[in-house]
Structures are given as structure tokens and as C-alpha cells.
Amino acid sequence: MIMRLMADRVNNLGPSVFAEINALARQHQAVNLGQGAPDFDAPPEVIQSAVEALRSGQTAWYAPSIGTPALRLAVAEHARGHYSQLVDPETDVLVVAGASLGVFYAILGLVNPGDEVIVFEPFFDTYVPNIEMAGAVPRYVTLHPPRWAFDPDELAGAFNSRTRAILVNTPHNPTGKVFSQEELALIAELCQRWDAIAIVDEVYEHLLYDGATHVRLATLPGMAERTVTLSSAGKTFGVTGFKIGWCIAPSTLLEGIRRVHEFSMFATAHPLQEAVATALAFPQSFYDDLRAFYGLRRDILLRIMHQAGLEVLLPDQLGAFYLVVDFSRVFSGDDLAFARHLVTAYGVACIPLTPFYSPDHRTEGQKLVRFTFCKREDTLRVAEERLSRLQARG
Numbered sequence: 547m548i549m550r551l552m553a554d555r556v557n558n559l560g561p562s563v564f565a566e567i568n569a570l571a572r573q574h575q576a577v578n579l580g581q582g583a584p585d586f587d588a589p590p591e592v593i594q595s596a597v598e599a600l601r602s603g604q605t606a607w608y609a610p611s612i613g614t615p616a617l618r619l620a621v622a623e624h625a626r627g628h629y630s631q632l633v634d635p636e637t638d639v640l641v642v643a644g645a646s647l648g649v650f651y652a653i654l655g656l657v658n659p660g661d662e663v664i665v666f667e668p669f670f671d672t673y674v675p676n677i678e679m680a681g682a683v684p685r686y687v688t689l690h691p692p693r694w695a696f697d698p699d700e701l702a703g704a705f706n707s708r709t710r711a712i713l714v715n716t717p718h719n720p721t722g723k724v725f726s727q728e729e730l731a732l733i734a735e736l737c738q739r740w741d742a743i744a745i746v747d748e749v750y751e752h753l754l755y756d757g758a759t760h761v762r763l764a765t766l767p768g769m770a771e772r773t774v775t776l777s778s779a780g781k782t783f784g785v786t787g788f789k790i791g792w793c794i795a796p797s798t799l800l801e802g803i804r805r806v807h808e809f810s811m812f813a814t815a816h817p818l819q820e821a822v823a824t825a826l827a828f829p830q831s832f833y834d835d836l837r838a839f840y841g842l843r844r845d846i847l848l849r850i851m852h853q854a855g856l857e858v859l860l861p862d863q864l865g866a867f868y869l870v871v872d873f874s875r876v877f878s879g880d881d882l883a884f885a886r887h888l889v890t891a892y893g894v895a896c897i898p899l900t901p902f903y904s905p906d907h908r909t910e911g912q913k914l915v916r917f918t919f920c921k922r923e924d925t926l927r928v929a930e931e932r933l934s935r936l937q938a939r940g
């Protein structure tokens with residue numbers, strides 16, 4: 547008899563494309579514009595706060611399961627200050643180990659096996675495995691290039707009596723799309739019509755360009771009681787390694803999510819929670835500087851892409867720190883072949899887009915790759931120098 551090695555729920559999960567590209571990038575000493583992790587340090591106040599918390603004599607204990615009082619209060623204050631959203635830090639906030647775990651918790655805690663969850667594709671690569679591991683069924687709605695709009699009729703047609711949730715990510719990875727007020731209003735109307743909940747991943751909420759505005763779906767009429775908002779410190783404060791995130795939801799919805807957390811991870815790292823509480827209290831000038839900082843890098847990457855002959859597919863409002871490009875003018879193979887070719891021949895890494903699509907729609911991503919600009923200026927300049935040879939070679 548052959549011993550079973552894997553549970554069915556993970557058997558079909560392919561190796562992550564990030565792992566392959568990162569390994570290849572290391573092997574070829576490539577400039578890695580693949581994974582969305584900064585190559586610069588967090589603000590010194592955040593590090594200092596973590597160090598002080600480590601030295602505070604409180605590290606022997608678990609943090610409270612729902613999160614430290616300081617961080618829950620900071621999350622509530624941040625929601626009030628930025629979105630005029632009233633959040634009770636005692637009942638409506640749960641600290642989790644990153645927004646992506648928060649999405650998984652929300653699905654496990656609120657969605658039954660057999661329920662449908664609507665997800666926009668291309669999608670962040672953990673969403674569909676999360677839905678499927680929970681025994682639920684993904685229903686796809688496509689964001690169409692070049693501007694990454696969705697068809698309102700297609701969205702309306704995806705809702706039905708089995709719909710339990712819609713998963714929204716705004717600003718969006720990989721496309722950079724910031725969902726407009728009108729798009730979110732339609733989502734809100736459909737959620738209410740079909741009595742569905744919204745699970746919204748807002749990790750890029752502060753990374754916005756050219757006057758783009760981020761609207762928090764939970765603040766639209768009728769949505770407070772049916773929305774779970776996830777965000778984290780990773781992207782905003784450049785501390786992806788902390789893996790500290792939070793979940794904001796009315797206590798009625800949060801209870802299911804809280805149970806998943808209490809009976810699995812239980813609590814996240816206390817010193818890092820204290821550091822994130824410090825970061826969340828930064829004044830508005832921090833966020834203004836952040837936009838200018840990333841705006842400069844966005845401009846550099848745009849220039850690099852144009853010079854290299856890569857067609858940038860820009861949404862109406864741009865956020866996050868990625869650009870998706872169509873490479874078909876310079877390369878005839880598929881996206882994975884192009885990503886491998888770019889690392890081995892030019893020493894620059896990017897991420898192929900087909901893994902962001904469901905198996906039936908993979909061809910949509912076949913000529914597309916994603917580059918990130920969450921890098922130091924000198925890193926981007928090296929990429930510029932290397933990619934300047936791309937178009938000439940064709």
C-alpha cells in the first residue's frame with residue numbers, strides 16, 4: 547500500500563511562481579522587480595518602537611488573542627482619521643498575522659462549504675486556494691485590459707442565491723487598479739440585493755498616484771454591517787517581514803473570524819504589534835511623503851517600460867506599486883518563458899501573469915507580466931540600464 551502524502555485540499559496547489567522566479571533571480575544575481583517587498587529599511591521610529599517593546603519585559607507572555615490594546619486603538623483611530631469610519635477597538639478589530647491570513651480567516655470563519663465566493667481575476671495568488679481549501683466555490687469576474695474595467699452585467703450575473711461573499715482587492719494586485727466610487731457602489735448594491743458579505747483586501751490603501759482616491763467599501767451606505775476590511779502594515783510602512791495585519795468588521799461578523807484565530811494561531815508577535823501601533827499614529831505628512839516617494843519610482847519604472855518597448859496597461863486610477871505590461875512587441879513566447887528569459891538574458895526579474903488567472907482563463911495572461919517599483923532608486927536604475935538593451939535585441 548502506498549502511504550498518502552497530501553490531503554486532497556492541497557493536492558492541486560501548484561508550486562508558487564514567486565518561489566521559482568525568486569530562486570532564478572538569486573541564481574542570476576538579477577535585479578528583482580518580481581515580488582512586492584521593498585529593498586529599503588522601515589522608518590527608524592518603527593524599528594525603535596519594536597526594539598523598545600522587545601526590551602519592555604513583556605515578551606514572555608502571549609499578546610491578547612485579539613491584539614494589543616495599543617494596536618487595536620491605533621487601527622480604530624486610523625479608520626476614523628482617514629475614512630471617517632467609526633470602529634470600536636474593543637469589539638470590531640482583530641489583529642492577525644498579515645492581511646492574507648486575515649482573508650483566509652474571514653473565508654474560514656464566514657463561508658460554508660459549497661457557498662460561492664465572487665473573485666475578480668486576475669487575482670492575488672492566495673485567494674482561490676483559500677476559497678477552495680474552505681470547500682467553497684470561486685466565481686470569476688474578469689477585469690479587462692487595457693484599463694482593467696469589469697462589465698457590470700457580468701458582475702451582476704455572477705451573484706445568485708448561493709453567493710455568500712465577494713472578495714475585492716483595492717488598490718488591486720497585480721493591475722494597480724483602484725476601484726472607483728461607482729464600481730464600489732454597484733458592488734454594494736449587489737451585496738445587499740443578494741444578502742452577501744464583502745471581504746475587502748486594502749493592503750495598498752495608501753499607495754495612490756495622480757490624485758487617485760481610495761474608497762473604503764465598508765463606508766458606503768448599508769455596507770458597514772456586511773463588510774470585512776483587511777489591511778496590514780507590510781506595504782504602507784515597508785515592513786512586509788513583520789506580518790502584522792488587522793481585520794475590521796462589525797462584532798457580529800468578527801466573531802466567526804475571531805474563533806478561527808483563537809483556535810489556530812491564537813496571537814501575533816507582541817513587539818511588532820507595538821511597533822505598528824507607533825507607525826499607524828504617523829501624521830498625514832508621512833502619507834504625503836509616501837505618495838511622493840512611490841510616485842517618483844512609478845515614473846522611473848514607466849520610463850523604463852516605454853524605453854524597453856513594453857506596453858504598460860494602466861487602469862483609470864493607479865494605486866499599489868505594480869505595472870502590468872504586454873511584452874508581445876519584444877518577445878514571441880508566453881509569460882513564463884518571457885520572465886525566465888528576462889532573468890537569464892538581462893538579469894531582471896518580473897512575475898508572469900497566468901498564475902493570477904483561473905485555469906480556464908489562463909490565456910488572458912499569456913502575454914503579460916508584472917513589475918514592481920517598490921525598490922530603491924539605484925535598484926531601478928540598474929534595471930533601466932539592463933533593460934535598455936531589450937528593444938534593440940527584439
Ligand SMILES: Cc1ncc(COP(=O)(O)O)c(C=O)c1O
Nearest residue numbers: 644645646670719749778780791
Ligand atoms: C493583495 C495582497 N494582499 C495581501 C498581501 C500580503 O499582505 P500581508 O503580508 O499583510 O499578509 C499582498 C502581498 O503581496 C497582496 O498583494
